[in-house]
Amino acid sequence: MxxxxxARGRAEASGPASSPRSVDGEGGPAxxxxxxxxxxxxxxxQGYVADASLGTALFLALELGRPLFLEGEAGxxxxxxxxxxxxxxxxxxxxxxxxxxLDMAAAAYEWNFAKQMIHIRAAELGRDGRARDSASGxxxxxxxxxxxxxxxxxxxxxxxxxxxxxxxxxxxxxxxDELDRSDEPFEAYLLEVLADFQITIPELxxxxxxxxxxxxxxxxxxxxxxxxxxxxxxxxxxxxxxxDREMAILASRVPEAPAQLSGQVVGFVxxxxxxxxxxxxxxxxxxxxxxxxxxxxxxxxxxxxxxxxLGVLLKYQDDLEELRxxxxxxxxxxxxx
Numbered sequence: 001m002x003x004x005x006x007a008r009g010r011a012e013a014s015g016p017a018s019s020p021r022s023v024d025g026e027g028g029p030a031x032x033x034x035x036x037x038x039x040x041x042x043x044x045x046q047g048y049v050a051d052a053s054l055g056t057a058l059f060l061a062l063e064l065g066r067p068l069f070l071e072g073e074a075g076x077x078x079x080x081x082x083x084x085x086x087x088x089x090x091x092x093x094x095x096x097x098x099x100x101x102l103d104m105a106a107a108a109y110e111w112n113f114a115k116q117m118i119h120i121r122a123a124e125l126g127r128d129g130r131a132r133d134s135a136s137g138x139x140x141x142x143x144x145x146x147x148x149x150x151x152x153x154x155x156x157x158x159x160x161x162x163x164x165x166x167x168x169x170x171x172x173x174x175x176x177d178e179l180d181r182s183d184e185p186f187e188a189y190l191l192e193v194l195a196d197f198q199i200t201i202p203e204l205x206x207x208x209x210x211x212x213x214x215x216x217x218x219x220x221x222x223x224x225x226x227x228x229x230x231x232x233x234x235x236x237x238x239x240x241x242x243x244d245r246e247m248a249i250l251a252s253r254v255p256e257a258p259a260q261l262s263g264q265v266v267g268f269v270x271x272x273x274x275x276x277x278x279x280x281x282x283x284x285x286x287x288x289x290x291x292x293x294x295x296x297x298x299x300x301x302x303x304x305x306x307x308x309x310l311g312v313l314l315k316y317q318d319d320l321e322e323l324r325x326x327x328x329x330x331x332x333x334x335x336x337x
Contacts, residue, residue: 046084091173094159107159107190111155177218261290261300285312
């Protein structure tokens with residue numbers, strides 16, 4: 001089958017995918033970082049505090065035109081990194097949220113069945129509303145109408161196709177979030193899409209990205225992702241931040257929090273992470289807790305407020321009981337007062 005010129009005329013013939021190094025036109029998206037320091041600064045412009053290791057992974061992914069694969073516990077900033085990259089570069093963010101049972105129809109494309117049936121029915125009735133012969137008439141033939149229903153106006157574009165053939169022509173940031181929640185067959189399909197940045201639609205042909213999107217894949221590691229997919233990516237594990245980095249994150253994201261309160265929040269959360277919990281609090285929970293304390297007009301931590309607001313920090317009853325058991329709250333507070 002011949003390659004289509006692409007949806008809305010923007011797909012190209014097959015060939016090696018180019019690096020997204022170039023800038024998308026004057027006055028468009030910002031240029032990509034040209035060093036690790038610039039990558040860290042790029043994230044910092046969006047309030048994302050990254051260390052040199054993460055900055056290196058991001059720089060290499062952008063420089064080499066490879067997907068960035070981020071693994072780590074929930075709430076450590078994997079999804080937020082993709083948002084920050086899109087915001088800093090001035091690119092649209094296309095997000096594919098993965099889940100069990102995700103298939104091509106929800107991830108790439110599907111046909112608008114209802115619109116197709118309406119179109120065929122209109123062709124059957126003709127312009128004047130009267131039934132007419134299927135082979136002739138003033139409005140064209142029914143077989144022609146049946147062929148027309150597989151035109152691009154009947155195509156519903158899902159995130160993968162939106163990213164490869166964006167409406168505005170600007171290559172977006174494609175976030176494939178929580179890939180570990182999807183099934184292995186979808187993972188195999190995604191591998192095929194990312195290998196050549198193209199999608200084949202039998203009725204239309206192969207639609208290929210004129211300029212590949214910046215791809216960020218995240219996983220909470222609830223299951224292992226196949227090596228074949230990882231090999232095509234720049235891999236980075238995002239761990240819980242150091243105390244100094246978490247303080248910097250708080251200062252960036254919750255600047256209204258007093259320095260003393262921020263220090264107490266970080267110290268308390270780090271002690272809680274040392275416990276054997278089902279779900280340790282991530283950076284997202286740290287930020288939420290600090291905002292909750294500010295909403296309660298607290299300037300310093302106290303035991304009563306901690307006990308009343310633990311539901312912001314921990315999301316499982318067993319974890320709450322574990323922390324409160326044997327004076328766990330008092331012990332954690334003793335280290336930050």
